[in-house]
Amino acid sequence: MGFFQNKKQSMDYYCSKINNQISIDEAEVTARKFNNLDELKKIYFNLSIAYGKSKDYELSLHCIQKSLNIFSSIENTSYYVYAKSCEANCYVSLKQLDKAISIYKNLLKDIHIDKTTAYLYNNLACIYIEKGDYKNAETYNNKSYALRESSDKNSLSQTMKTKAYIYETKEMYDEAISILNNIISCDTGYDCSVKIDSYKMLISLYQKIKRYDLEKITMRDLKQYIISCRNFSSRISYYKIFINFVANNLKNILTLSNQK
Template sequence: MEFLTPGERVKKIRKMLKMKQRELQSENITRGFISMIEGNRTTMSRETASIIAEKFNKRAQELGIDLNIDGDYLLMTPAEEAEYYCIRKLNQITTIENLDELKGIFKIADEYKLKKVTALAYIKIGDVMYNNQNFQEAFINYHKALDILLLNDIKDQLPYVYNMLGASKAGLLEFSEAIMYFQKALEHAEEMNDIEIKIKASYNNALCYKCISKPAVSIDYIQKCLSVLDKEKDFEHYVYIKSIEANCYRDMKEYDKALEIFRGLVEEINDNNNPLLGFLYTNIGEVYMEKNDFEKSMEYFNEAEKIRRKEDKNLLSHTLIEKANLYIKMGLYKEARSLLEEGIEISYRNKDMEYIVKGSYLLVEVYKKLENKQAIIETYKKLANILQNMGNKKEALKVYIELTLLYIENNDMINAEYCLEKARAIVE
């Protein structure tokens, strides 16, 4: 890819538009001056560049060409044009299939010493991997970007990168480590006055503190998040944040407070087909389940399932798996197994790590009640495989240890040794 000096760029565009040098003339811009610009024997002022750009745009419009350039574009150095080109190309990359295009971007960035472009390229890989639920690869690439940003004192991307490092760790269910990155994201967002990352990192920290059983700390972060969130502009995010708050009260066994928050959110939704109702009804079902009011719990789970089967199939797995937990508590193991099998299948399809793990452990609990040891082994084997593929080594290690114990119990030393080798490989 060739990147031009300002003079070379003017000449190239002029020839592309089939214009003569004299057609670029105007007051204080002579044909001779244009010739000197194109020969790199003089430089343009911003005003001159803007006048020439306007003439180019006018001719392009006459020819039906979409040019739309400005003086700043004409004044770009080769390195600046290279950066401009690379950033435009990066914005076009959205899938794993076109990540190959990054090879050329890395090459250009290396040739012109564009450290920020290199960091943005690693961020792009991280984004694509994260969106494909490959959290370990996402983390690795975000960290490569972070190293470049810190080494070159490039601050504008730091809030985003720290937040995504935390999100990747949270995706791997490594919540304590995630919190450290979210805290750094908040610090840099404060410095850069990045409201969007303040909201996201506060929300993410709230969720992680809830997951490590620190509901009071979680509520503090929820309040920080709500203090900067515009409820009218981002109602969905508001619902999710308030739901974390409600679930914190549930964890503290303040069930009436939790139900009060959830019911208040339901009342704010006017559309009976809104997918958010499936989410809220599932949560209300969980609260009633913990209160041991199984009849009310089942009522809300059924409503949630009905809505999600129609409006929110990707998250149907959450409702099915939580509802299966209710069946387990009621001693209805065959019914629970049926829901879990469907819910886990959807979770595998969506690479939904949290519910793959939760559903699989519940299914193991069901198979224990049904005394189906082989089914337990098969469930653990499938779970271990996907945990390893998705980079969750800590959880995979736990599963291999459980498998080892099961094989020893069956006096199957060959498979027990195989699982121990797998566990050792993870530790090393």
């Protein structure tokens, strides 16, 4: 098999092997053959991601827990937090929200890095939204915002997007739209994927309030933004949105076109 130069190469390999019915045991035997526990940890991690993408959350959870069991302490903080977040995401997908919340709260006891703490706060806010507990969602969202505003402005848009989601689920559409427009209009500090997600949410909101004219304008703006990103994966993301947009709103598009 050999080992891999980077995480993407490794994940791509195991994603393809899952389609060919590779077993978890086979991956483990191969890594142990080379007496490489670090590689075994990565194999389980990448298998977990791949199974998650295949929506097999039980197997994804099983793999990430095996990855975490290889070491008993926080040897690598960034890896540990990300792996535990993957474990929490599995529980969210399995609708076991309290277990996910417990994972993040336990991490908060061990982690004392502002950027990481802000990330954990934001993830907790998202889970509380899923629970319909908007009071706790806003509490953790506000904590995340305060930390990111002072120590991690480049990630602030993630917390703002979560705030918009809180407003959307509470049907406070004007407030949600205002936040999303603020994210989109900012020229610096926000990565391409966050802005594209914000465009997606904005399009969805305009659909909900039946502002099809603004929906069409936003779709046009999204197209122009993605072209400016010059990012292939972002363009693929846009075309998926565009197909759904046309399929769901063909009548509105034709009506607006005829009004020109």
